[in-house]
Amino acid sequence: MPLLKLENVTKRFGGLTAVNHVSLEIDHGEFIGIVGPNGSGKTTLFNVISGVYFPEEGSVIFDDLDITLLPPYKRAPLGIGRTFQIPRPFGSASVRENIAVGAMFGTLSGKVSVDESLQIADQTIERVRLQEHRDKPAGTLTPVEKKLMEIARALAMKPKLLLMDEAMAGMHPNDIDQMVAFIKQIAVEEKIAIVSMVEHIMRAVVGMAEKVIVLHQGSKIVDAPTKEALEDPKVVEVYLGHPPEE
Amino acid sequence: MKKEITKYYPLIPVFAAYLLLFLIGRNISGMWQLVAMLLFYCALGQAFNIFLGMTGYVDFGYVAFMGIGTYGMALAITKLAHIEGLGIGIIIIGFILALLMSTLLSVAVGAVALRLRGAYFAIATIGVNEGFRFLIEGARIWNGSEGLIFTAQLNEILGREAASSLMTYWADIMVLIIAALAAFVTLYYMRSKIGYALTALREDEDAAKVMGINVTKYKIIAFITSACFAGLVGATSWALKTPYVFPPEVFEIHYTIEAIIIVLLGGAGTLLGPVAGGLIYGISKYYLAIFMPGFQLLIFAPIIIIIIVLFPEGVVGMLKYRLKDSALARFII
Numbered sequence A: 001m002p003l004l005k006l007e008n009v010t011k012r013f014g015g016l017t018a019v020n021h022v023s024l025e026i027d028h029g030e031f032i033g034i035v036g037p038n039g040s041g042k043t044t045l046f047n048v049i050s051g052v053y054f055p056e057e058g059s060v061i062f063d064d065l066d067i068t069l070l071p072p073y074k075r076a077p078l079g080i081g082r083t084f085q086i087p088r089p090f091g092s093a094s095v096r097e098n099i100a101v102g103a104m105f106g107t108l109s110g111k112v113s114v115d116e117s118l119q120i121a122d123q124t125i126e127r128v129r130l131q132e133h134r135d136k137p138a139g140t141l142t143p144v145e146k147k148l149m150e151i152a153r154a155l156a157m158k159p160k161l162l163l164m165d166e167a168m169a170g171m172h173p174n175d176i177d178q179m180v181a182f183i184k185q186i187a188v189e190e191k192i193a194i195v196s197m198v199e200h201i202m203r204a205v206v207g208m209a210e211k212v213i214v215l216h217q218g219s220k221i222v223d224a225p226t227k228e229a230l231e232d233p234k235v236v237e238v239y240l241g242h243p244p245e246e
Numbered sequence B: 001m002k003k004e005i006t007k008y009y010p011l012i013p014v015f016a017a018y019l020l021l022f023l024i025g026r027n028i029s030g031m032w033q034l035v036a037m038l039l040f041y042c043a044l045g046q047a048f049n050i051f052l053g054m055t056g057y058v059d060f061g062y063v064a065f066m067g068i069g070t071y072g073m074a075l076a077i078t079k080l081a082h083i084e085g086l087g088i089g090i091i092i093i094g095f096i097l098a099l100l101m102s103t104l105l106s107v108a109v110g111a112v113a114l115r116l117r118g119a120y121f122a123i124a125t126i127g128v129n130e131g132f133r134f135l136i137e138g139a140r141i142w143n144g145s146e147g148l149i150f151t152a153q154l155n156e157i158l159g160r161e162a163a164s165s166l167m168t169y170w171a172d173i174m175v176l177i178i179a180a181l182a183a184f185v186t187l188y189y190m191r192s193k194i195g196y197a198l199t200a201l202r203e204d205e206d207a208a209k210v211m212g213i214n215v216t217k218y219k220i221i222a223f224i225t226s227a228c229f230a231g232l233v234g235a236t237s238w239a240l241k242t243p244y245v246f247p248p249e250v251f252e253i254h255y256t257i258e259a260i261i262i263v264l265l266g267g268a269g270t271l272l273g274p275v276a277g278g279l280i281y282g283i284s285k286y287y288l289a290i291f292m293p294g295f296q297l298l299i300f301a302p303i304i305i306i307i308i309v310l311f312p313e314g315v316v317g318m319l320k321y322r323l324k325d326s327a328l329a330r331f332i333i
């Protein structure tokens, strides 16, 4: 049984079809890269999975439960954590408090106390190495630090599925390698399925992924093990704008 | 256990300010009137802060909760005055009724308006107080536009002397207690999940939802709590202090505006802010009216604008930032 299953999901904004009949499956602990150029519908797909938008067609099944129309706040505790393409910290709250919010509200039992949450936050802060920023208002972090904080905030939710929207954008290549290794490690140790969205075929991200899904103008055009996906002529066409030369 | 106590340290400056006010009022002759006014503004700020400050939502109809609380107390006194032997109990019943009525009204308003976001919420609440006033006047509820006057009943129940000391002294003490209680509840919320949820939704409502926060639930909690305190302030400052109630007076949007100014001046969402805001606002208003009668608004408005521009986080917000690495930090939030 897959962890997440999308069946024929379509999301439109007025006349624009941002996500067009997309079906896909993600297994427990899998690391998946979703690649697609600007405006191909990656963020919208995340928004449909995390409940920010409801799709016009199709269904979203998580852990055998139909969550297509479930409000977002009920999805998080089931085990869906995410980060945002443009970081969305709770700016006036400290890094520690931000992460504690994840533990407090994003876990299934719903019974994690404030003190326990703060403890979990401290542990998570160490894992992402944000110790020196612990008590700063999250709004004052650099964009890269904010992304790290968002990952920590999502991890504190003990998710089964972690959706990362361009989490590595703007990072130094060395940091990206480290980050990807860290995420890969989490995926293995805690059996968290990771879906990482990237605009370009980022070597580091895609290289780690077991499977690559390519979106183009809202439709899924490729869904295959990484090596195969990268050699697919459709992918080359999307990124180079012409079919590969014979 | 020790940790539990240190959590409540930030109440010390708040309570100290109230104690100081009380002492000044008691010991310096002629000051009680000013102190009473300051207590009213502090209580109003403290009450409104629980909603405006903690959620970031602006409720322009807020005064309606004070008005309805005033009616709660007024109704208890006018309708139950004939029952023998109630004595001071009638005031307790009045408070209960004030709480009940402001809760009901806030549930009704909240259920509709809190579905709206940000500015849309603010716009939707603009007419609430006026609407309620017209309802009372038009449908002749609770004696319609003639209002309720219950000085005679108070004199009868409590005796002339006790009634008079209630109006000129004990009502103000009750306002002080309500303000202190509101501060306590504010801090309790801040330290609990409710506070974390409210901060999150104030900063970014969509992100808060995705983090598992039932934002509607927490907004309603803050709204009802804030409305209840407004009801208590109305029941005390407006019904007990001046034993009559007329719809145009208690549904006057002017008080909502004052409450907004106090919260913003002091620092929205901070614990000490409403005290600072209430004092700055009340003192300036009082003395400007004495020294520059007629011109007070002309001077007052720019002062308020300057303070808010200089300290967008409010006076306490600024203090908090300045003192964040000092020993005082844990007292000022």
Ligand SMILES: Nc1ncnc2c1ncn2[C@@H]1O[C@H](COP(=O)(O)OP(=O)(O)OP(=O)(O)O)[C@@H](O)[C@H]1O
Binding pocket: A013, A016, A017, A018, A036, A037, A038, A039, A040, A041, A042, A043, A044, A045, A085, A199
């Ligand atoms: N709330 C919205 N209202 C209207 N149109 C939207 C909305 N959100 C997204 N879109 C449109 O849907 C399409 C897909 O956008 P989406 O943000 O999902 O793409 P993306 O793959 O994440 O792109 P990027 O690489 O720029 O992040 C775009 O044409 C975008 O303009």
Ligand SMILES: [Mg+2]
Binding pocket: A042, A043, A044, A085, A165
């Ligand atoms: Mg995007």
